[in-house]
Amino acid sequence: MLLRRNRWSVELLPHDVVELILERLPVWSLLRFKSVSKNWKSTIDSRRFQQRQLIQRRQLRGPDFLLYVISDYKEDESIMVLGDSIVFKLRIPDPITMVCHGSCDGLVCIFNIDGPSMVVNPATRWHRIFPLSNAQQLLLNMFKRRVHRCPRPKLGFGKDKFKGTYKPVWLCNSSEFGLDNATTCEVFDFSTNAWRYVLPASPYRIVDDQKPVYLDGSLYWLTECEETKVLSFDLQTETFQVISKAPFPHSPDSNDVIMCILDNRLCVSHKIWPTQSIWTSFDSLSGNGNKTWKKMWSIDLTKTFSLYGDTGLGPLVRPCLPLAILNEDKLLLQGGDISQPVIRQTLSSPDGTFELGFFNPNSSQEHQYVGIWFKKVTPRVYSRENPVTSSTVGLSISSNGILILLDEKQTVLWRRSSGI
Numbered sequence: 001m002l003l004r005r006n007r008w009s010v011e012l013l014p015h016d017v018v019e020l021i022l023e024r025l026p027v028w029s030l031l032r033f034k035s036v037s038k039n040w041k042s043t044i045d046s047r048r049f050q051q052r053q054l055i056q057r058r059q060l061r062g063p064d065f066l067l068y069v070i071s072d073y074k075e076d077e078s079i080m081v082l083g084d085s086i087v088f089k090l091r092i093p094d095p096i097t098m099v100c101h102g103s104c105d106g107l108v109c110i111f112n113i114d115g116p117s118m119v120v121n122p123a124t125r126w127h128r129i130f131p132l133s134n135a136q137q138l139l140l141n142m143f144k145r146r147v148h149r150c151p152r153p154k155l156g157f158g159k160d161k162f163k164g165t166y167k168p169v170w171l172c173n174s175s176e177f178g179l180d181n182a183t184t185c186e187v188f189d190f191s192t193n194a195w196r197y198v199l200p201a202s203p204y205r206i207v208d209d210q211k212p213v214y215l216d217g218s219l220y221w222l223t224e225c226e227e228t229k230v231l232s233f234d235l236q237t238e239t240f241q242v243i244s245k246a247p248f249p250h251s252p253d254s255n256d257v258i259m260c261i262l263d264n265r266l267c268v269s270h271k272i273w274p275t276q277s278i279w280t281s282f283d284s285l286s287g288n289g290n291k292t293w294k295k296m297w298s299i300d301l302t303k304t305f306s307l308y309g310d311t312g313l314g315p316l317v318r319p320c321l322p323l324a325i326l327n328e329d330k331l332l333l334q335g336g337d338i339s340q341p342v343i344r345q346t347l348s349s350p351d352g353t354f355e356l357g358f359f360n361p362n363s364s365q366e367h368q369y370v371g372i373w374f375k376k377v378t379p380r381v382y383s384r385e386n387p388v389t390s391s392t393v394g395l396s397i398s399s400n401g402i403l404i405l406l407d408e409k410q411t412v413l414w415r416r417s418s419g420i
Helices: 015-022 027-033 038-045 047-061 134-144 306-311
Strands: 002-004 009-011 066-070 077-082 085-091 108-112 115-121 126-130 156-160 165-173 183-189 194-197 213-215 218-222 229-234 239-245 257-262 265-272 275-283 291-300 321-326 330-334 342-348 354-360 369-374 380-382 394-397 402-406 412-417
Touching: 015 038, 015 047, 027 038, 038 047, 115 165, 134 165, 134 183, 156 213, 156 218, 165 218, 213 257, 213 265, 218 257, 239 291, 257 321, 265 291, 291 330
Parallel strands: none
Antiparallel strands: 002 009, 066 077, 077 085, 108 115, 115 126, 156 165, 165 183, 183 194, 213 218, 218 229, 229 239, 257 265, 265 275, 275 291, 321 330, 342 354, 354 369, 369 380, 394 402, 402 412
């Protein structure tokens, strides 16, 4: 709207010009401008405008990175951090500790295996909580029965790009739940506020301790096969399809592989210590939706993160997660954490702050170690030089607080104060 000072007249900009200006504004400005007029509000609320504005902001700003932080001070409050600024603090009914890989149209999905999940728009503070799936209910029952080695599936979140609807998806290996078929799949429908099964589910078991990734209307997993495959789930048709074989040889340890999105392309990575290789996907010339792979990076992890080599924990470290390509020739990485140990037997402290137990770092049946976990962070390992090789040993804590390792004949193999 233009006001001419020398004349009593007001000239209105054409509405299509107004739209072009509004498309270049951040969301928090648009929220204020909705009160200017009914016409502006209708424009800003329209899906067509929102899609164009999202594209414009991506082109103008490049990638942003959202950090989700669990508050150390309030159990029912979490903090959203965008770049170097706190976006907002969000109160939640239960601590939600995991974030789905990436975002979808600016929406972030956060979840817990045994609690409600939530979709959040960090720019507008809008959020919606949705209930537990049937798989989560089964997991809760397993936790209550104190079943060891419970499955740890990861939630996927994406968008049906034709209908514009968003869909959280659980894909779980069935046998761990005592169910038939290779996998079980559930999709949440926001219109009915309910979960429903997808039939048929994937015919291949998946690497279920890794987060699925979303790209262009589909979710992707790696399969748990002798020859690793890349599995896609079309969020419109709700069907599964193998799009290619993985470009690396089969890895017996799922902690050595990772999948991500880089520059709007599906990428996979494989770590053979001390080298991590990263491949980028390209559409097959056949046009059938399959992918071909090209190795783009080979990273020496001892030079990238020298700390790993100094501690001797390098072989246990997960691959670094590629986050973005910067200036066309630099790769932004998130450092890998210590591989989640395979727990054989654990003892928990009364207040739940730590666990003591056996674990093996590479899913090997040959060597087991005694470790201590503080709220499931990096394990402190004792007796690494004398690994346990028998599956019949037992672990106990004496009345005076001594952690004792016993063989099948109740002979003390090792002892240590549990207060360490």
